[in-house]
Amino acid sequence: MTSQSTTQNTDQSTESGVVNVQTVLNESPFSGFQWVIFALCFLIVLLDGFDTAAIGFIAPSLLSEWGIDKSHLGPVLSAALFGLAFGALSAGPLADRIGRKTVLIIAAVVMGGASIVSGLVHSLEGLTIWRFITGLGLGAAMPNAITLMNEYCPDKKRSFITNCMFCGFPIGSAMGGFIAAWMIPHFGWRSLLIVGGVIPLILAVIMIVMLPESVRFMVLKGYSADRVRKVMARISASTRNATRFVLDDNAQRAAEAKQGPQGLRLVFSQKYLVGTLSLWVTYFMGLVIVYGLVNWMPVLFKEAGVPAGQAAVIAALFQLGGVGAIFVGLLMDRWNANLIIAVGYFLTSLGVAFIGQVLGGSVGSLVAAVFVAGLLMNAAQSSMQALAAEYYPTECRASGVSWMLGIGRFGGIAGSFLVAELARRHVELPMVFIVVAIPGVIAALALLVKNRYAGGAPKSLAGLGGGH
Structure with a gap:
């Protein structure tokens, strides 16, 4: 009955010339x-994952070709992560x-060009600088995608759908391992960075021609009905005669959206602050684990x-497991997303600690x-993007998602330096994995805080001053 009523309302709105884009x-x-x-x-996102992981897979080659100690790899392994952080922090509000x-x-364009130059440098300092610039592009790309x-x-x-799309990141990271295992012995480590740069440049040209602007963004910013209609008509023929497009049928709520805080002001408003901080802590801790392991597992396994x-291939399997986010996405659309992802992080901490216990045993x-x-x-980390995008409204979605990713990148930096410090102190390998597992517990606790005090905020600005 409700579905029939909604459909009738949509038909009537279309006939009157006013179309709610989200209803369509x-x-x-799905067209x-x-x-x-x-x-x-x-x-x-796949290229983002490939390029981000590439430096970890070429690390053993850098050690031998340039004759450096593994403790000196910290800056170059973290350079792209600093770029990722600053790229995300600036790109979200800009978008x-x-x-x-x-x-x-x-x-x-930035990440493609810089990655190519990274593959041509001949010093650790030069590689560090260009990996930072590559990271600026990477950091801007992911939250906007x-x-x-x-x-x-x-x-x-x-x-x-968002989780399925984000599976490109772990698949890209895994591809980096498999391709590195084949390319580096044949063409050297530089070839991996050059390939990781050429493809984004090709993709940029394709996006200029084929990728539309966000239809919700266009409506929010008051783009012409003709421009919005050209996009919407490719999704549903029923919108071809529309004369006006809206995000919300309620005129008062729509007015509040236009007059209320936008971007970062809304992200840091009282209504979203607890959820924002919880998302930051969770993503930060998750990336401590991800980059601590992705950047260092090939080196640790070789040790x-x-x-x-073989170490590169086995390490690549860690990222390939990201396809589990598809299943988690289905669960998130049906039940409490905060609790589902929190369980995932807690189980992760047990799994990471277990790697250290079997290291040195059988390969199987x-x-x-x-x-x-x-x-x-x-599965847990890849679901955070969907959780953040669902939490924030259109008025600040790019800012909210990108700042979670940007702040979280410092967790990746911390993870890289954490394992570097543990290696410098000659900590036994099983204990290294136990230490890296602890952030998983902290991430789970942060999501429990979000669930208790922030929940899933409504997607409009109605009642902005109230609590959750």
Whole structure:
């Protein structure tokens, strides 16, 4: 009865010339046009994962070719993460002003060009500088891809579709390991960075032609009905005669959205502050684990006696486990997303600690432990983007998501330096993995705080001054 009433209201709105874009997205089949958006955003995130992980897989080659100690790798391993942080912190607010598509294209060009130059340098200092610049592009790309995809999703499948798209990141990271195991012996470590730079430049050209701006952003910013209609008509033919597009049927709530705080002001407002801080802590702690392991597992496994090529492949399995986020996305669309992801982080801490216990034993046990820990870790971490995008409204979604990613990147930096310090102190390998596992417990606790005091904030600005 409710569905029939909603459909009748949509038809009446279309006939009157006024169309609610989210209602159309909710009630229309996922179109081929939306699949194109999905594919482009998926590729952006995949390249992000490939490039971010590449430096970890070339680390053993750097040690031998340049004759440096592994303790000196901290700055170069973390350089891209600093860039990722600053790129995300600046790109989100910028995208909430000028649009998601423009920032995405600029980000792809920056990360592609800088990655190519990274593959041509001949000093640790030069590599560190250009990895930082690559990170600026990477940091700007991911939150905008997530935001853009999220704003073309129907409500009932939002987390599932966003998580499927974000699976490109762990798949890209895993591809980096498999490709590195083949390319580095044949063409050297530089080839990995050059390939990781050429493809984003090609993708940038494709996005200029095929990628639309976020339709929700266009409506929020008052773009012409003609421009919005050209996009919406490719999703649903029922919008071809529309004369006006809205985000909310309630005129008062729509007015509040335009007159209320936008961007970072809204992210830090009383209504969203607890949730914002909880998301930051969770993502920060998750990336302590991810980058502490992704950047150092090939080196640690080699130290434990695993051959270099085999170590890269086994380490790549940790990121391949990110496909588990698809299943978690289905659960998030049906039940309490905060609690589901919190359980994932707690189980991750157990899985990571277990890797250290089987290291030095059979290869089969190590492969299984790495894959299971990666499945749990990436299913939880890859779901955070969807959780943040769902938590914030259109008025500040890019800012909210990008600042979570940006602040979280410092966790990646901390993770890289944490393992470097443990290696410098010659801590036994099983204890290294136990220490790296502890942030998983902290991440789970932060989500419990969000669930208790912030929950899932409404997607409009109605009642902004009230509590949750």
